[in-house]
Amino acid sequence: MVSVSQRSDRPMTDYGHDIDLRSVVRGAAFAPSLVLLTALIVIWAATGAGYFWPMWVALGLAIPTGLWLAVRWAWRRPRGATRRYAMQASISVVLVVTAVLVWAMSGGGFFWPVFPFVGLSVALALNPVFLRPGQRKLQNRVDELTRTRxxxxxxxxxxxxxxxxxxxxxxxxxxxxxxxxxxxxxxxxxxxxxxxxxxxxxxxxxxxxxxxxxxxxxxxAPPVLADRGLVAAVEALAGRSTANVEVVGHLAHRLPPVVETAAYFVVAESLTNVVKHAPGARARVTLSQDGAMLVVEVADNGPGGADVTASGLTGLKQRVEALDGRLEVHSVAREGTVVWAVLPCE
The missing domain is CATH 1.20.5 (Single alpha-helices involved in coiled-coils or other helix-helix interfaces)
Known part of the structure; x- marks a missing residue:
């Protein structure tokens, strides 16, 4: 069975749960740090106060946090030389701030942080002079190989x-x-x-x-894929499936043949797995474009717990990555399975 719609208001929780693991990790890391710092402050106060030594522990906890924030900020910059330079600059800022804090917390005196500040500034200033020609040549080569491939x-x-x-x-x-x-x-x-x-x-x-x-x-490649495009081919595929499949999506124009073929087989393998491992489950296929990227998602409300290292899924991952795409499988026991792929359309 198959139903087709342009959009769906059905919550994703009907088919699987999208867990933000990064939020969980951040919470798990922040809570113990806060407890440790609070305990040390209590110990400091109970032992007669005096020199506030817990600040060194706080600094030790703040340094990896600052580095993580710097790397995260830099990683959001455009790929290539811009991202590399942003990474170097942000980490340098964290190191300089750390040096200044150590100087201030150790009683001031001679301002020795000026030396790492000057050294890092000179290194960042000379980076484009010595590295940019090689980086530009390498980037041009990468662009050429990407086009030819x-x-x-x-x-x-x-x-x-x-x-x-x-x-x-x-x-x-x-x-x-x-x-x-x-x-x-x-x-x-x-x-x-x-x-x-x-x-x-x-x-x-x-x-x-x-x-x-x-x-x-x-x-x-099925004939309907070449004749009528990806959405029609997926609808025909869902119609032949014995599972209850809903197809959601509309693409404004035809995509490159290699992208349509890869996306089609992602859906085909995913629906085959639904029929084989989750009989009776409902599945939803979502096709959408996010800028120059095609996003394919196949979610079901089956038992979950799929083997993400299975040969079929491994083959799909290799097919998608050959196009500079990405494929992820989230399958938690009793919470369904979600196969998510993103493919460049250009």
């Missing part, structure tokens, strides 16, 4: 679709005609049982060859 993959996808059409319109059509002729020959040999049996066997072999050829062609 993308072109090769698109040509390969187009050739595979041409082969699929040739199989469908050529060999498969001839085998169907042969099977029909053998069927008529079998009827005319009704008075000759031995000859009819031989013709029947030949017809059955031709029928088996047709099935194998159709499976082979469908494994390359």
């Amino acid at each position: 993308s072109g090769a993959l698109n040509v390969q996808a187009s050739e595979l679709r041409r082969i699929e059409r040739d199989l469908h319109d050529g060999a498969q059509a001839r085998l169907v005609a042969l099977s029909m002729q053998l069927g008529r020959a079998e009827e005319r040999l009704a008075d000759h049982p031995d000859s009819a049996a031989l013709v029947r066997q030949a017809r059955e072999e031709a029928t088996a060859a047709i099935r194998e050829l159709r499976d082979l062609a469908r494994g390359i």
Whole structure:
């Protein structure tokens, strides 16, 4: 069964739970630090106050936090030289601030943090002079390899679709005609049982060859994918599935053949796993575009606990990563399974 809609207001919790692990990790790290610092302050106060030594513990806890925030901020910058420079600059700021705090907490005096400040400033200033030419050359090479690989993959996808059409319109059509002729020959040999049996066997072999050829062609790319696009192909796939599948999504234009093919097989493998490992479960397929990225999500409300290292999922991951995409599988016992993939459309 399949239902198709442009959008869905059904909460994701109907199909699986999207747990923000980063929030959990931050909370788990912050709570013990706060408890430790509070305990040390209590010990300091109970032992007669005096020199406030817990501030050194607070500094020790603050340094990794500052480094983590610096790296996180830098990681949000554009990839390439901009991100690398932001990473170096943000970490340098954390180190300089740490040096100043150590100087202030140790009683002031001669301002020795000026030396690491000057050293890091000079290093950051000279970074573009010495490294930028090599980085630019490397980035140009990476861009060239990305373009040529993308072109090769698109040509390969187009050739595979041409082969699929040739199989469908050529060999498969001839085998169907042969099977029909053998069927008529079998009827005319009704008075000759031995000859009819031989013709029947030949017809059955031709029928088996047709099935194998159709499976082979469908494994390359289904005809509807080339003719009508990804959404129509996914709707047809959901219609053939024995699971209760809802397809949500609308794409404004056709995508590169290699991207459509990869996304189609992500959905196909995911729905196959739903039927195999979660019979009776409901599934939802969501197709959307986020800028230059295609986002594919297949979620079900089955028992969860899927083996994310299975060969089928590993093959999907390799197919997606070959296009500079990313595939993730979240499967928690009794909370369903979510297969999420993002693919560049350019």
